[in-house]
Amino acid sequence: MLRSPSADRNKEAVAQILMHYAGLDRTGFALEVGSGTGQHVVHFAARMPNITWLPSDIDEPSVTSINCYLQVYQLKNILQPIYLDVSQPAHQWSPHLIPASCDLIVCINVIHISAITTTSGLIKGAGTVLKSHGLLVMYGPYKVHGIITPHSNVEFDKQLKIRNPEWGLRDIDYLIEVAEQNGMILEAMHDMPANNKTIVFRKIS
Numbered sequence: 001m002l003r004s005p006s007a008d009r010n011k012e013a014v015a016q017i018l019m020h021y022a023g024l025d026r027t028g029f030a031l032e033v034g035s036g037t038g039q040h041v042v043h044f045a046a047r048m049p050n051i052t053w054l055p056s057d058i059d060e061p062s063v064t065s066i067n068c069y070l071q072v073y074q075l076k077n078i079l080q081p082i083y084l085d086v087s088q089p090a091h092q093w094s095p096h097l098i099p100a101s102c103d104l105i106v107c108i109n110v111i112h113i114s115a116i117t118t119t120s121g122l123i124k125g126a127g128t129v130l131k132s133h134g135l136l137v138m139y140g141p142y143k144v145h146g147i148i149t150p151h152s153n154v155e156f157d158k159q160l161k162i163r164n165p166e167w168g169l170r171d172i173d174y175l176i177e178v179a180e181q182n183g184m185i186l187e188a189m190h191d192m193p194a195n196n197k198t199i200v201f202r203k204i205s
Helices: 005-022 039-047 060-073 116-129 151-163 172-181
Strands: 028-033 051-057 102-108 130-140 184-192 196-203
Touching: 005 039, 005 102, 005 130, 005 184, 005 196, 028 039, 039 051, 039 060, 039 102, 051 060, 102 116, 116 130, 116 172, 116 184, 116 196, 130 184, 172 184, 172 196
Parallel strands: 028 051, 028 102, 102 130
Antiparallel strands: 130 196, 184 196
16 A cells, blocks of 8 residues: 655645535535545545545556555445546546546646646546536646746756656646636636645536
């Protein structure tokens, strides 16, 4: 069972944002893209028992770790994790994820450590599988209007590009552009601990 210190640090801050938008008074279905260790999804599921959660990852060891967390926590509102490559067209994602099937999609600390095709594929796919008025919630470090702040994030972006030239902080302007092309608008942007942000898109079509 894998463990991420950063997931422990940010899971409640993100949960507070999700509870604000998703609410606790109605049922729903949520996909987590890039669930990683599994720490986030068990925390969110415990805090939001009204929502059924589908964890996913492209990394097989992560899928194994998620299964371990599910066995330990025994939460009834989490489905078995799936292998998911969101750079692929949405109709290839999963039988669980048909058009207009999701109330919420959550993606935490993924798009800066993956190729731009993952970013665009995630947003395009969200435009397909989200219900009308559904939410895409993305957490992580970003550029804002081409500018990275503070200096620690500038250095982080450089290190990411050294590790893989396809990685790096994505510009929020780009995210907004792709989201609008796929029937979503920026609803909110929240400053978060550790120089991160939570971005909330809502499907309007």
